[in-house]
Amino acid sequence: MTGPGPGGGSGTARDVLRAPHPALSAAAEPVDPIDPGVVAAAADLLATLRGLPATTGLAAPQIGLSGRLIAFDTARHPRSRSYAGECVLANPRLVGASHWDHGREGCASIAGLTADVLRATRITVHAHLPGTGEAVTIEADAFEARCIQHQLDHLDGLLFLDRVPGALSLHIQLHSCDA
């Protein structure tokens, strides 16, 4: 489910910003999904994600863009169950969340750290596809749900560190698979 053109467009991979970059702490702005600039930004986000094999999702602020765009593809993750495909979404909104559970996650913008974070394991997200502007509904569970919520947090200027449930839940990263 890719918005920016057939086959997901041909964007340009950008550098991923690392915390403590201030862009990662700022809330992103709503976008017009059919605006050509937004479509290009979505293509860049997807191209960047495709260039990071150990990363299952990215949000626009992580590549220095302030629009509410996320991209994810959890096909290769062993804890995935639902799979919406390779997705780029504009203005995603969490409209349903249930069955909460802790799970360990990392982030492409935070090197070397992971944490056990409480997330809903079943979610419903409303969004629009960049390019067509088509309204879509994503029903996700398990790791895909975690990945999407992690990206939604980025759009609100939050990192997974802001949701760590206690001092003993912060860990040195022993493997590389970022939400």
Added chain:
Amino acid sequence: MGLSAVTVLGVDRPGVIAAVTGSLADCGANIQDSTMTLLGGHVAMMLLVSGDLDCDEVLKRLRTSDLVVTASAIEARRHFCEEGDGLGYVLTVHGPDRTGIVSAVSAVLAADGGNITGMSTRLSGRLYVLIADVELPKEVDVAALMRRLAAVGAGLDAEITFRPVEPDLL
């Protein structure tokens, strides 16, 4: 039966935990509360052990070139599983590394009688992360405390979140 505090700091290598706990067992020490972590490539252990421990004997057994060990008798202060009177919160601070982050934040908590009951800090590149478990007296004005924490965070260019603990009691 006495209680002793043992601390171990040394270069991380396979077998450190086995060596330390084996020596304590040989000395007749029963491990009660303990914690272990890696700090910048060093293993750090703190243990409360019960038993009629000869601290000099423990130090003698654990004395190696790559371990710094202390052992001393202490008094029991608090029973395991005893409920505290305060309110549990989790503090997260993350931002660019600089001196004084922990002292600045902990001073704000201390001024309101807040007690840090657990803390982890990690440095990852330029990013400094602090996660603390905090117990607040019930009478604390939490909203006012959060405003003071936010002001300190702004002065440090750091993001601060302060939220109630969500216990998973089943």
